[in-house]
Amino acid sequence: MLKDSEKQTVAAGAELRVSFEGRQPDQISVSLFSDDEFVDVSIQDQAFHAPEEAGVYYYLLSASWVNKQNSQVSDGSSAYAFAIEVTGEGS
Numbered sequence: 001m002l003k004d005s006e007k008q009t010v011a012a013g014a015e016l017r018v019s020f021e022g023r024q025p026d027q028i029s030v031s032l033f034s035d036d037e038f039v040d041v042s043i044q045d046q047a048f049h050a051p052e053e054a055g056v057y058y059y060l061l062s063a064s065w066v067n068k069q070n071s072q073v074s075d076g077s078s079a080y081a082f083a084i085e086v087t088g089e090g091s
Helices: none
Strands: 008-011 015-017 027-034 037-041 047-049 055-066 074-087
Parallel strands (some): 008 074
Antiparallel strands (some): 015 047, 027 037, 027 055
16 A cells, blocks of 8 residues: 555654644554564654664554543544655664
C-alpha cells in the first residue's frame, strides 16, 4: 500500500513530532513494520526518533480520544500509515 507512496526524507536519528489540529489525543502509539510484524516504538511528549540506519521505514500511528465525562466511553480513534526515508547514518 505504501510502497509506491511519497516518503518524507529525514536525517538518521531525527526527532519526529506528532501533532493534531484541535483537541489532542489522550493516547498515541507508534509501531514500526519490520520483518513482517509490527514493533512498538517508544514515544514521549508526542515525539519519537527515526532509526539510525539509512533506509525506508513503514509506520502505523494510532490515536484515541477518551470522553471527558466518562472515561469508559471513546470519543473516537484514528490510524495513519506512513513511510519515511532515512538518509545518512547516525552518530
